[in-house]
Amino acid sequence: MGLSWQQGPLGGAPNGQFLTAQPLPERLLFAERLRRRLRVKLAGEWIADSENVQLLHEPGRYPVAYFPIGDIRQGVLIEEARITKHRDLGDSQWYAVNVGDRRVDHAAWQHVALPEFANVLRSHVAFGWRAMDAFFEEDERIVGHAADAYHRIDIRQTSRHLVVKDGERVIADTKQPLVLYESGFAPRWYVRREDIDDSALSPTEGQTFCPYKGLASYYDIGHQRKAAWYYPQAWPEVARISGFVSFEPDQVDVHIDGKKLALEPGQTVVAHGIDRGLDPDELLNRG
Known part of the structure; x- marks a missing residue:
């Protein structure tokens, strides 16, 4: 679980409820500064390194890390002729990521027409987790998806x-x-x-x-x-x-x-969201 996944408070089937007189919107997004150093590696090289990542919690998805453009290595993002529309955040510009002879298409995106309420994500880029070779907090590999501080x-x-x-x-x-x-x-x-x-x-x-x-x-x-x-x-x-x-x-x-005992509703774990397939050897050597 986490803040917005499985039975989290912002997920689709929360275990609890907000005690408020007014009904909440059907979808609530939450963004916060990660307060951890997060790095991205591709083709053996660091392409992003930031202590100011914004973590986006979106209902039904794993948390997604957004890096300030200034913390991304210059020249690795190649704008593509691909624009998609996010249901809450508007147009998303997609990028290929290029390092030396290695190019990964549709590997990163930026919301370029953000509504005023989402300005905290302006000039930030997210990398597809399965598209990169690895993500690290400091020198330790993080596998699966960005760490959710609300998961315990x-x-x-x-x-x-x-x-x-x-x-x-x-x-x-x-x-x-x-x-x-x-x-x-x-x-x-x-x-x-x-x-x-x-x-x-x-x-x-x-x-x-x-x-x-x-x-x-x-x-x-x-x-x-x-x-x-x-x-x-x-x-x-x-x-x-x-x-x-x-x-x-x-x-x-x-x-x-x-x-x-009985299996409670919502307990079945189904893979979902931005993630990547990892083989067992890669997982066991995350350090």
């Missing part, structure tokens, strides 16, 4: 009794699960390997990526496809869940203290 994860040890079943078969039984609280999402429960019947788990092909937790692998359970997942090498910030397994409550029966 807390992990807590608990003694609650968790039982997972596939029909009558007990898959997991523990009184020491980890519970992961992630902004805007229902709690997710993770179980250590010692408390799981590993013979019930069948590794399956395909992995997914979370910008906040890392690369996830999946298991089938019986006839249920991708009914469980785990992070072999979770990011250091959430390393406590590395190797632990979590189970989808809409695929198998998950009980906490005798109460059966």
Whole structure:
């Protein structure tokens, strides 16, 4: 989640509500200074370096970083004969990005007919995340999309009794699960390997990526496809869940203290927004 994605307050299906007498606009955009040094690399060279990035939160999209033109290397932006219209921000001029012999078309854009209320984005350019080789905060690689300061994860040890079943078969039984609280999402429960019947788990092909937790692998359970997942090498910030397994409550029966869990509305994560495909080796070498 984040401010404008999934069940965030500016997203399409917020978990809460604004307490106001007047109805809010159907769409709210929010821009703020990132207050972190963000850099962009293409063809082995730095092409943008700024401590004054504006981060745009737009409903249903990942946050997008906009760089002041003065913080972008001169000569790398090549204006294209391509103008599109943003539903809130007007005309968008597109650019190719050129470094040496490397040229990437449709790789950056600038809103050139901004309404008065969006002046904070004037003379700022955004780079397509999947079009660039890498983005960095200081010297550390940021993968997936620009970091959202409103996204938070807390992990807590608990003694609650968790039982997972596939029909009558007990898959997991523990009184020491980890519970992961992630902004805007229902709690997710993770179980250590010692408390799981590993013979019930069948590794399956395909992995997914979370910008906040890392690369996830999946298991089938019986006839249920991708009914469980785990992070072999979770990011250091959430390393406590590395190797632990979590189970989808809409695929198998998950009980906490005798109460059966259900998959809450809006919990299904669907890739969306400006992002890029990354292979596992690239993800695991983000440093």
